Amino acid sequence: MSMTHRPLHGGSRSLLLTLAIATASLHGVQAQAQPTAQQARTYEFDIAAQALAPALVEFAEITGFQLFFDANLTRDLNSPGAHGRLGGEQALQRLLAGSNLTYRFTNPTTITLAVPDNGSALSLGATLVESKQIAESPVGPVDGYVARRSLTGSKTDTALVEIPQSISVVTRQEMDDRGVQNLNDAVRYTAGVRSESAGIDSRADDIRIRGFDAGSWSNSRYLDGLRVPRGGQWTTTQFDTYGLERVEVIKGPAAVLYGQVTPGGMINMVSKRPTAEQRNEALLQAGSHDQYKLALDVGGVLDEQGQWLGRLVGSFNDGNAQVDHTDLSRTFIAPSLTWLASEDTEVTFLAQYQKDDGGSTYQFLPMTGTLRTPHGRIDRDTFLGEPDWNVYDREQWSLGYALGHRINDTLSFRQNLRYSYVDTLYKGAVSFGDTQPDGHTLRRRAVLGDGTAKSITVDNHLQADFATGALDHTTLFGVDYLKVDWEHLRTGTNHPNIAPIDIFDPVYSGVADIAPNLRPQSSYDTTNRQTGIYLQDQIAWENWRVTLGGRYDDFDDNQANRLNGTRTVTKDEAFTWRVGATYLFDNGLAPYFSYSTSFEPAVGETWDGSPFEPTEGKQYEAGIKFQPEGSDSLITLSAFQLEQQNITVADTDPSHNTCLPSLCQRQSGESRIRGVELEGKASLTDGLSLSGGYTYLDAEVTKSTGADKGKRLAQVPRHMASLWADYRFQGGPLAGLSIGAGARYTGGTYGDPENLYHIRGYTLFDASVRYDLERLGIQGTEVALNASNLTDELYVANCSTVASCFYGSGRNVTASLKYHW
Structure with missing residues (x-):
């Protein structure tokens, strides 16, 4: 981040007032307009008590604001400093405390300092303090496509x-x-x-x-x-x-x-959170399949002191889906509240409620008519279930908070906590094998699933920022805890209790014989717990950035099978770690290397009753990132080798017969993925924004007792590529118009572990057109038209068995009207 300090010439005193915003000063001047996005953001400040002029220099570098002031105004003045996560204006007020200086915004990113009785004057020899880069909150809004x-x-x-x-x-x-x-x-x-x-x-x-x-x-x-x-x-x-x-x-x-x-x-x-900006938005959408959506996003400062910030985000949508006889409806609301308790303490309360009603678009289509088409292809909108047995209802809500407290200049503490609840009901009728020999008659099965899950999760960490000689440390020590209690009941019935259907000319038989013939298939009451302790040190020395971290996890799964009265308890522990280093060249290049590990609990046991070990993973990654100073772009090129061990496979030893009539399982499977990724994002000054990437994946099962050894991992394409470009016209008769276009390529895959079913690759196109109606005198209003899969390509996304094939989404067009005030 570079800064310039230069005297102003006389012409600079005639700056145009582009946004009339008068803000509350330390001596009672009241705000007359709402702050802009940059003014509304919060930043992490650690400006020590010192002379006022250098304190203002630090402020400009952190926030990106330009400051104009006569050097004589700050001579012999001191500042008490500013610490903690604060809004830009709030921090400036603290820096100016006791100085008898006021300020005003002469445009959204420029601030003029003056004495109270000369609040609009800029004299010759005034100083401009500016930063060429605007600071960014890691959880806040980003101007453009490039987060930093x-x-x-x-x-x-x-x-x-x-x-x-x-x-x-x-x-x-x-x-x-x-x-x-x-x-x-x-x-x-x-x-x-x-x-x-x-x-x-x-x-x-x-x-x-x-x-x-x-x-x-x-x-x-x-x-x-x-x-x-x-x-x-x-x-x-x-x-x-x-x-x-x-x-x-x-x-x-x-x-x-x-x-x-x-x-x-x-x-x-990352959820939307309150900001000091009073930005209101209303959205109306209508699109394909008679879907419509209403949405609202309002928020801002709630009190005169600026200690309380609030935000309310909500939406409602209703309509049909790409699959016939499927309705989709959603109600969503997310209130949040931030309390800036002091310059060292901040807490944000986050809540969400969401209710989904309707059916499910997920169909188990037969291989005949999708991947294999001797008699023709099933239409994408064909529904092969039963209209009165197509339900997926979900109700979920959560409540939590994010607390941050700065203890002193070295230590800070953060705690994130959330309680969550979800309740689902699923009813579906799907294929029971491939079609019959006639190539169009499909047997079916029906299922009903009813379940709930509730969880409490908390993450506490203490951060220390200090130096040891030439090394600057950001050290993190944390303890987190997760508990999930869930219950699930699955019942089902098969042919002939549900009649077969013609895949090309479906006639629905009704559900009269489904409910009376449902039989329990699985019923579980389970508690999952995980406690983790982790330590990380980020070390900066000259242009080097080194990251070292380790974590210990203790976890257990306690599962009661309510059908047979048995209980399975799995307890284990794992240690994972990461080490990496980055070198920051002055030209924006940043080569890096890292090694990291992972684990996942494996529920189950071997033939002799021994519990499974966790499934483990490890990765070597080397790459280079490129972000030239002053540019709004980031390019990442990475190469990696990713391995997974302790994968459960069939135990083919004939003496291990305790699981009959099925085969027992053992952990001897391994897989390896070697890959290269190239990704770039840019928001260019001429109105052009870009996002895209290329991926190469060489994925292989390296160890197994089954026929999948040496085969490609299922559902992993060798090549993927994408590019989205968006251009906003800056002037001329097309000013206010934005157009966007994108293409996505996914290479061929295998749907099953033995590589019997090959799925062809596909290319999809997306597009958008937007127009800012301000050019027509309608302030704060934009209309847009977006389309995905523009050519309505019909493609198979996956096919894992003869009764488990799935289409990808077809064309979806949405028209939007958005209003800001």
Whole structure:
């Protein structure tokens, strides 16, 4: 971050007032307008008591504001300093305390200092203090596509370029430009990530990172740094992306900070939080399949002292889906409240409520008619279930807080806590094998799943910032705890209690014989606990940044089988660690290397009753990041080798016969993924924004007792590529118009472990058009049209068995009207 200090010439005194904002001074001047986005952000300040002039220099470098003042005004004046996470204006007031100086904003990013009786004058010889780079909150809004800082990668406020691991951030601006409707949409232009890998599924987020599951059925989704609950089979959460500020993806093991996660990586969703800006937004959408959406986002300062900030985000949508006889409705509300208790203490309360009603788009289609088409192809909107037995209802809510307290100049403490609850009901009728020999008659089965999950999770960490000689340390010590209680009951019935159906001309037979013939198939009452202790040290020496970390986890799973009255208790422990280093060249290049490990509990036991060891992962990663100083861009090139051990496989030893009629399981499986990723994001000054990447994955089962040894890992394409470009016209007759276009390529995959079923690759196109109606005299209003899968490509996303094939999403077009005030 560079700064300039230069005298102003006379012409600078005629600065135009571009935004009339008068702010409250230390001596009673009242605010007359709401602050802008930059004024509303909060920053981490550690400005010591000192002479006022250098204190203002530090303020400008942290916030990015320009300060104009006559050097004579600050001569012989001292500042008490400012500490903690504060709004820019709040920090400036503390720096000026006792100085008898006032200030005013002459445009959204420029502040003029003066004495009270000469509040508008700038004299010759005034000084401009400016920063060429605007500071960013790691949980706050980002102007454009390029985030610079993150909490997710280290649990400290760290520049992305300094973290020795590949991390991607999808900003709110990028989500809005692309018309994102769900988490799958949000990450679809992220290198190393495959979304909707198992086809259309309105129930869940289906995401794989570096070949491993990181979606709703995994332990790798986090909200505001805390893991979200997951219960039995169909009991999981999903979060409306309108309530998110950013989506962050860690690629590779993250267990050193978060505990049990898949080795491929994890996703952290960052909620919208209160800011000092009173920015209101109303949104109206209408789109394909008669879907419509209403949304509202309001918030700002709640009291005259500026200690209380509030925000309310909510939405409602209703309509049909791409699959016939499927309705989808959602009600979402997320209030939040921030209390700036003192310059050292801040707490934000976060709550969410979401209710999903309707059916499920997830169909187990037969291989005949999808992957194999001797008699034709099943239409994507064909529904092969029963209209009166198509239900997926979910109610979820959460309540928690994020507390930060600065103890002194060295120590600070943070605590994040959340209680969550989710209740789901699923009814579905799906295929029971492939079609009959005639090629169009399909037998079916019906299931009902009812489950709840409730969890409490808390993360405490103490951060120490200190120096030992030439080394600057940011040391983190933390303890976290997670408890999930879940219950799940699955019942079902098969043919002939549900009649077969013609896949090309479906006639529905009704559900009269389904409910009376449902039989329990599984019923569990389970408690999962995890306690983790972790230590991390981020060391800075000259241009070197070194990260060292280790974590110990103790976990247990206590599961009661309510059908047979048995109980299985799995207790174990694991140690994971990470080491990495980055070198920051002056030209913006930052080569890095890291080694990290991961674990996941493996529930079950061997033939002799011995509990399974945790499944373990490790990764070597080397790469280079490029972020030239002053640019709004970030490019990451990484190469990695990712291995997973202790995978459960079939035990083929004939003497191990205690599991008959099934084979027992043992842990001897291993897999390896070698890959290369290239990702770039840029928000260029001429109105052009870019986001995209390329991924190469060589994924192989290296050790197994089955036929999958030496085969490619299922659902892992060898090549993926994407590019999104958005251009906003800056002047001329097209000023106010924005156009965007994107392309996504996913290479061919195998749907099953033995590589029997090959799925062809596909290329999809997206587009958007937006227009700011301010050009027509309508202030604060924008209209937009977004389309995904523009050509309505019909493609198979996955096919794992002859009765488990899935289409990907078709074309979806959404028209939006957005109003800000």
